[in-house]
Amino acid sequence: MPFPSPPWDMQGQLWLTLFRSRGSADERPPGVYGVALVDYQPGSVLTYGELLVARPQRVKSGRDKGRHVTVTDIWVDSVESLNGGRALWAIPKDLAVFDWSPGGSRGGVEATVSTLTQSPASSGPGQMIASAEFSAPRLLMPRVPFNGSTWQPRDGSSVVAKLKGSSRTFPVKGSWTFDPDGPLAWLGRAKPIASVVMRDFRMSFG
Numbered sequence: 552m553p554f555p556s557p558p559w560d561m562q563g564q565l566w567l568t569l570f571r572s573r574g575s576a577d578e579r580p581p582g583v584y585g586v587a588l589v590d591y592q593p594g595s596v597l598t599y600g601e602l603l604v605a606r607p608q609r610v611k612s613g614r615d616k617g618r619h620v621t622v623t624d625i626w627v628d629s630v631e632s633l634n635g636g637r638a639l640w641a642i643p644k645d646l647a648v649f650d651w652s653p654g655g656s657r658g659g660v661e662a663t664v665s666t667l668t669q670s671p672a673s674s675g676p677g678q679m680i681a682s683a684e685f686s687a688p689r690l691l692m693p694r695v696p697f698n699g700s701t702w703q704p705r706d707g708s709s710v711v712a713k714l715k716g717s718s719r720t721f722p723v724k725g726s727w728t729f730d731p732d733g734p735l736a737w738l739g740r741a742k743p744i745a746s747v748v749m750r751d752f753r754m755s756f757g
Contacts, residue, residue: 561596562751571584602680615711620700622643633646640701640757666680
C-alpha cells in the first residue's frame with residue numbers, strides 16, 4: 552500500500568512518561584525509556600494513533616555520530632504508517648487497535664491499545680498491550696521548539712531520520728498499565744519518573 556513521501560508533516564497531541572528500567576529478560580539494556588501515546592490529527596499527512604517505546608542512543612563515531620533515540624517497540628492503527636515507517640526509516644511498526652476516550656479533567660485522555668485479533672481487517676481487539684490515563688488542566692504555555700533524530704539499525708547498517716517542530720509542553724499526571732503477559736510486560740517492573748503532554752504539536756519528520 553502506498554505511503555506519503557518524506558518528510559511527513561504531522562500535528563496532534565502527545566502524552567509521554569519516562570521510565571527507569573533495570574533491564575529485562577529479553578536482554579533490553581537498563582536505562583531510561585520513554586513511553587508515548589500519540590494522536591496524529593487532521594492536518595497531518597496521515598491521521599492515526601500510535602504507541603511507542605524509545606530509549607536514548609549515543610553513536611560515538613561514524614556518519615551517525617551524535618545523540619539520537621531508538622524506537623524499540625511501536626504500534627499504529629494505520630497500514631500506510633506501518634509500511635512507510637518500516638520502508639523509509641526502519642522503524643519496527645506493528646498494527647494495533649486503539650480505544651480513545653476523554654480523560655477525567657480538561658486536557659486529559661484515556662486510551663487502551665490492544666493487538667489485532669487476526670488481521671488488519673479485524674474489527675475487534677485481541678490481547679491488551681497497555682492502557683494509559685493522563686489528566687491535567689489546560690495551562691497557558693508558550694509554544695517552544697524541539698528537534699532531534701531517530702537512529703534505527705537495518706541490515707548491518709543504520710537509518711537516521713531527523714525531526715523538528717514545536718509544541719506547548721507541560722507536566723501532567725499520568726499512569727500506565729501493561730499487560731503482564733503482553734509485549735511490554737517488562738515496563739510493569741520499571742519505575743515511572745515523570746510525565747508530560749506536548750499539546751498541539753507540529754512536527755516535520757524524516
